[in-house]
Amino acid sequence: MNEHTQSQLDALNACVAACEHCAAACLQEQDVNMMARCIGLTRDCADICALTARLVARGSDYAAQLAPVRAAICQACADECGRHAHRHCQECAEACRRCA
Amino acid sequence: MNEHTQSQLDALNACVAACEHCAAACLQEQDVNMMARCIGLTRDCADICALTARLVARGSDYAAQLAPVRAAICQACADECGRHAHRHCQECAEACRRCA
Amino acid sequence: MNEHTQSQLDALNACVAACEHCAAACLQEQDVNMMARCIGLTRDCADICALTARLVARGSDYAAQLAPVRAAICQACADECGRHAHRHCQECAEACRRCA
């Protein structure tokens, strides 16, 4: 695997982990209602980035076709997470931004 | 879940199962080299349709955004499988076509 | 695919869809805090049942090895969902029970 592929995979995997961690931590917050949109978006984002990582690692043509959808969910997730002060949200927003 | 959503899910799940079954059966064929492209495409197709089914079931906006990619891989997979006489390939081609 | 495999896949796919739908609907409820455990469990359950369905469809030996974990999460999810009166929770509990 070349360096470019590896750095793509690192960004994708970091985004998946940050989204999973954020969703789980949001469910433990005092006011979960406030975090509902965040939980929904991190779920979609984790799923789409995880699939992209698989396609990138196997050299599939469909990784590139998924790119616009992945960029859109990463941006939406970064925007939503960025609105919350929780550390897990701020870290997730940062990981999503790097991935978008 | 309404009837339309359920019939979408049925088509997606049938496609995932047919692709998984086809890939596994291709690996048992006498001439696996002939089936290499089929194995690669069924893998991508199963992964993309499985993710779509999850997004559809949760009512995500990103299911619609994935639709063109999913249609493209289903069509590519149907075309490749349709070229092989094996029963698992013909069944997979049919499931992919219904899904595309 | 024989009848037994198909009925296993149907139960698994129905469970995945019910869990996804339940998690999404829980996030729209008035008191999301009450549903936090349900959302967490349905997520794990959907992921584990979706993987099992893939392994079953490809005839993998590891489907059987996953069976005890899958039965445990289906049971835990059925128990938690069964405690809530929401229709999506009751339907999810039923789908998980059939799958366990």
Place this chain on the structure above:
Amino acid sequence: MNEHTQSQLDALNACVAACEHCAAACLQEQDVNMMARCIGLTRDCADICALTARLVARGSDYAAQLAPVRAAICQACADECGRHAHRHCQECAEACRRCA
């Protein structure tokens, strides 16, 4: 995320990527028949390690319950890949061993 969790995730993600890359490269080899078992095992291994990474990142109780199954498939995959001289197989065997 603490250091232990991060190093677990790194090992799991490296294993997923190595398995995906190995399966795709095996399909391009001159004698795919020889690689059929390898392709099948790397697929199961990638799927099970990818799910485990998701569960670990979200702090799920079910990550630990999956551990024996994951160790078994990583070991089986390392053994099979270790028997082939291809560089992608040797790298995959190494990644699986570190993960097991």
